[in-house]
Amino acid sequence: MHGNIWVVQNPQGSAQSMALVIRFQVRPSITITMTESGESSDQPRSNSLFRGLQVLLADDDDVNRAVTRKLLEKLGCTVSAVSSGFECLSAIGPASSPFQIVILELQMPELDGFEVAIRIRKYRSRSWPLIVAMTASGDEDVWKKCSQIGMNGVIRKPVLLQEIAIELRKVLVQANKVV
Amino acid sequence: MEVGQMQGRLVDYTKSLFMEGFLDGQFLQLQQLQDESNPDFVVEVVSLFFDDSEKLLNDLTMALDQKNVDFKKVDAHVHQLKGSSSSIGAQRVKNACIAFRNFCEEQNIEACLGCLQQVKQEYYLVKNKLETLFRLERQIVAAGGSIPLMEMGF
Numbered sequence: 001m002h003g004n005i006w007v008v009q010n011p012q013g014s015a016q017s018m019a020l021v022i023r024f025q026v027r028p029s030i031t032i033t034m035t036e037s038g039e040s041s042d043q044p045r046s047n048s049l050f051r052g053l054q055v056l057l058a059d060d061d062d063v064n065r066a067v068t069r070k071l072l073e074k075l076g077c078t079v080s081a082v083s084s085g086f087e088c089l090s091a092i093g094p095a096s097s098p099f100q101i102v103i104l105e106l107q108m109p110e111l112d113g114f115e116v117a118i119r120i121r122k123y124r125s126r127s128w129p130l131i132v133a134m135t136a137s138g139d140e141d142v143w144k145k146c147s148q149i150g151m152n153g154v155i156r157k158p159v160l161l162q163e164i165a166i167e168l169r170k171v172l173v174q175a176n177k178v179v
Numbered sequence: 180m181e182v183g184q185m186q187g188r189l190v191d192y193t194k195s196l197f198m199e200g201f202l203d204g205q206f207l208q209l210q211q212l213q214d215e216s217n218p219d220f221v222v223e224v225v226s227l228f229f230d231d232s233e234k235l236l237n238d239l240t241m242a243l244d245q246k247n248v249d250f251k252k253v254d255a256h257v258h259q260l261k262g263s264s265s266s267i268g269a270q271r272v273k274n275a276c277i278a279f280r281n282f283c284e285e286q287n288i289e290a291c292l293g294c295l296q297q298v299k300q301e302y303y304l305v306k307n308k309l310e311t312l313f314r315l316e317r318q319i320v321a322a323g324g325s326i327p328l329m330e331m332g333f
Binding site: 061062063064066067070071074136157159160161 | 205208209211212217220223224227228230231255258259261262263265266267
């Protein structure tokens with residue numbers, strides 16, 4: 001059933017075509033995870049990478065925030081969600097923060113994702129917490145900017161469970177290599 | 180009507196919504212995210228979408244009604260509506276927003292007004308369809324049945 005669902009999105013020619021490419025590069029272990037999990041609340045053992053992961057989610061849109069939060073919780077993460085850049089910075093705080101990953105919508109009013117990331121990297125730490133951007137933009141320049149600012153990954157919207165899992169896994173693995 | 184018939188009706192109705200482009204794969208993902216810990220997830224998120232969209236449509240109507248239209252503001256509203264409709268799989272609304280944003284960029288007020296009408300139309304259509312879907316689901320549950328899982332054989 002999962003295979004059919006992902007295939008459904010291909011012919012639509014929607015903005016999700018980028019995700020398509022990533023899908024074909026899915027590592028076997030992740031594919032198996034997704035097909036086994038189905039819609040039950042049982043999380044497969046291979047999601048232990050995400051279980052208990054402390055995530056801070058910042059998105060000003062109520063609908064997107066609710067959906068992304070649920071996706072992350074489905075993976076096993078513990079999620080705190082805020083609706084603005086300022087709340088995000090407050091939640092991270094000046095001293096050590098409980099969050100391992102911050103997932104940031106780039107386009108937020110007042111203080112956008114770029115600004116939040118810049119401040120985190122400048123005033124907190126150059127490498128912690130890990131920062132992953134979320135954006136509807138497929139623009140390579142946007143992604144380059146994210147990387148230059150010191151973000152660790154990018155997730156394309158609308159968000160898909162598999163895509164979040166792949167990107168977070170990649171980001172976590174890379175972080176472990178550096179350490 | 181007995182449960183089996185109701186379930187058949189729900190499946191057919193849901194399939195038609197996908198075939199006609201009202202909904203896309205993102206909606207399926209929403210349904211898959213629903214589980215025992217969150218049995219009303221889809222209805223909750225869709226209700227959020229309805230509330231937010233109605234506010235956005237009002238804001239858009241007002242913004243386009245100004246003597247000097249602030250196209251940046253209009254575009255920001257449309258962008259938000261595009262984002263939320265996209266996350267729940269309201270494909271036609273999303274597509275109408277994409278067209279709308281192009282005209283915002285061109286600062287073409289007539290075209291924008293046309294697009295607003297289009298977006299509103301698509302929004303009310305999908306709202307109506309989803310409310311019908313949820314009603315069918317409630318009827319099945321009330322009759323003691325369970326909601327059939329969607330198998331998409333496209």
